[in-house]
Amino acid sequence: MTTGEAHRHGPKRADMVTITDVARHAGVAVSTVSYVLSGKRSISSTTRQRVLASIDLLGYRPHAGARALASRRANVIALVLPLRTGMHLPVLMQLVTAVVTSARQVDHDVLLMTADEGPNGLRRIAASSMVDGVLVLDVEMSDARAPVLRTLERPSVLIGFPADARGLTCVDLDFHQAGARCVEHLAGLGHTRMALLGAPRVVYERDTGFAHRTRAGCLEAAVRLGRTLSAYACGESPPEVHATLATLFAQDPGMSGLVVHNEAAVTHVLAALPRFGRRVPDDVSVVAICPDQVAESANPSLSSVLIPAEDVGRQAVSLLMRKLTGGTVPDATLLVPALTVRSSSAPAPTPTHYH
Amino acid sequence: MTTGEAHRHGPKRADMVTITDVARHAGVAVSTVSYVLSGKRSISSTTRQRVLASIDLLGYRPHAGARALASRRANVIALVLPLRTGMHLPVLMQLVTAVVTSARQVDHDVLLMTADEGPNGLRRIAASSMVDGVLVLDVEMSDARAPVLRTLERPSVLIGFPADARGLTCVDLDFHQAGARCVEHLAGLGHTRMALLGAPRVVYERDTGFAHRTRAGCLEAAVRLGRTLSAYACGESPPEVHATLATLFAQDPGMSGLVVHNEAAVTHVLAALPRFGRRVPDDVSVVAICPDQVAESANPSLSSVLIPAEDVGRQAVSLLMRKLTGGTVPDATLLVPALTVRSSSAPAPTPTHYH
């Protein structure tokens, strides 16, 4: 269905209400309407009422492009998503939702970019004044986008930490503290001999920040609390998990508190423990660092430190906004992890003799 | 007109290259640069070269807002995602990626909206000339957004069919044909007695289009090919699946070809069949209508009709573009389903006697 008026000069839509229309209808100057809307100058309450009434009546909506042109602010931020996503999808979605919602709360919209346009996409978007700032999700250690962001003429915030984060603003969960929380929880339940079952060895061998940080956090907490903790790298397949557990129990049969930081392996761990004669949580307590969904759908449900997707998204937007308004922000923002107790952790058992 | 002047009236960014700069540098009029870029008037090749060189040299990028203002086209489409997503997440992501990529190919960007802003969000976006058109994902039968779209001053395309699709442009998989394909596949393998295990009863009782269409497609194909097919609604829990299968085999022990259109139940079906003494695919062949991932990760992997997310996304964008350029498009676009043969289907067994 076409609207009338197809072939005029400056394409003139009959149905578009402009600020001029509002001004005329309210009997004020255009600038007055603008000031009512932006609040950048004081307007008498009678005038304000009148203008607002006209706006309402005419159904006026400011033209985003015109506004961007005149004010040099688009009120749009770019959200860069990877297309290859190693990330847990539900968590990603939570993040995205949180970002969009938070952005809307400060009157911004979100432009979606997939990574396949690569660095050039970033430059294009930024240079065209289409967005005021950029939010990058699912950052990798050696992220090709990181260097580009540094040279970009617009502020940006990363969710996650690349290997080289200098000069970049990053947000993520505080994995060091997450590790510590897990150990503290187990220690609080009376466990004295613990283990960390972490990511595959290769992950540690690359300088993958968050894996190291988790391990350091666990070890530090164990030392601080006077407990034993040994850390194991662990593959993701059932056989590898089984092998790791075998080694672990061989070295320390009395181990009763297990921290798992390996999303893929965690269900296999639960499945394998009974085969070593350990019931969860009666003989061994398990605490995981993983998305909520994984923790909840496990059997038994896992006590865990969650990825606080909501918070991360909100924080990221808030940081970006602060940068946009010329504020100064910390380079690194680490979110305080929260531990949720579920069915996989319980007070330490009285010592048993295993062979 | 002097360019110097750092602290004039309108905020002047030193780092922004405008079309005026390009024109001056190339020694032509501003309009000429514009025409080189848009190709809307013929320009001599020498001039074009010169202009393009200047653009390149200066690193010029048109200001999106200014362009939108003058041309009344934002070159942005809105993508509306639900926040509550009943949809299979990987499929959703595929769709989103496909949409973004397709849009970029026709020089459009994508503005992301979550549904929680509701109908008002749609109106806001549309009226502010921020987007030229709207793409709505994951449409429900009784979708609150549908009526709004009809009154919107911008074209829209839905992915999925609401109950009342009058006056709306919708795209989806052709479920009728999908059902038929499954039956044809089984018939081709020599199966004569088949069954359809569909969605829960309530889904049929609401007038849920795609469930009915699948069933009709299966029945029609069975009749056409001279085979037996009975359709069963089926719940999603293991006990319900077990019960349905029990009924099914009680009524027709010789059933050897099973079509499953129930994502949630399909794994339970595979798990339950052995308990009825049926091996897959030796005794019973199973064909599913489900996302690729589900089919691939099942054991045995499922022969299935996939949701062609890529195609759907591409089609949706292409339809929207056609509407934007004043073209006329069909109300309903049904995508041809493709069946992928995997390990769950095999030639019909020689008749066996079950009790």
Added chain:
DNA sequence: GCGCAGCGTCGAAGCGCTTCGAATGCGACC
């Protein structure tokens, strides 16, 4: 030799909005 048709280019008029400086009106103050 003159008129005419195109081609290629230019100049100017906006698109709808923000923002700055200036104008207005009013009570207060000397």
Added chain:
DNA sequence: GGTCGCATTCGAAGCGCTTCGACGCTGCGC
């Protein structure tokens, strides 16, 4: 009563781009 200060409001100048009519030029037909 004149002047100053304050609170409001107005007018106009752009923001960077597109688009339309106009114009100069060349080559052609008569």
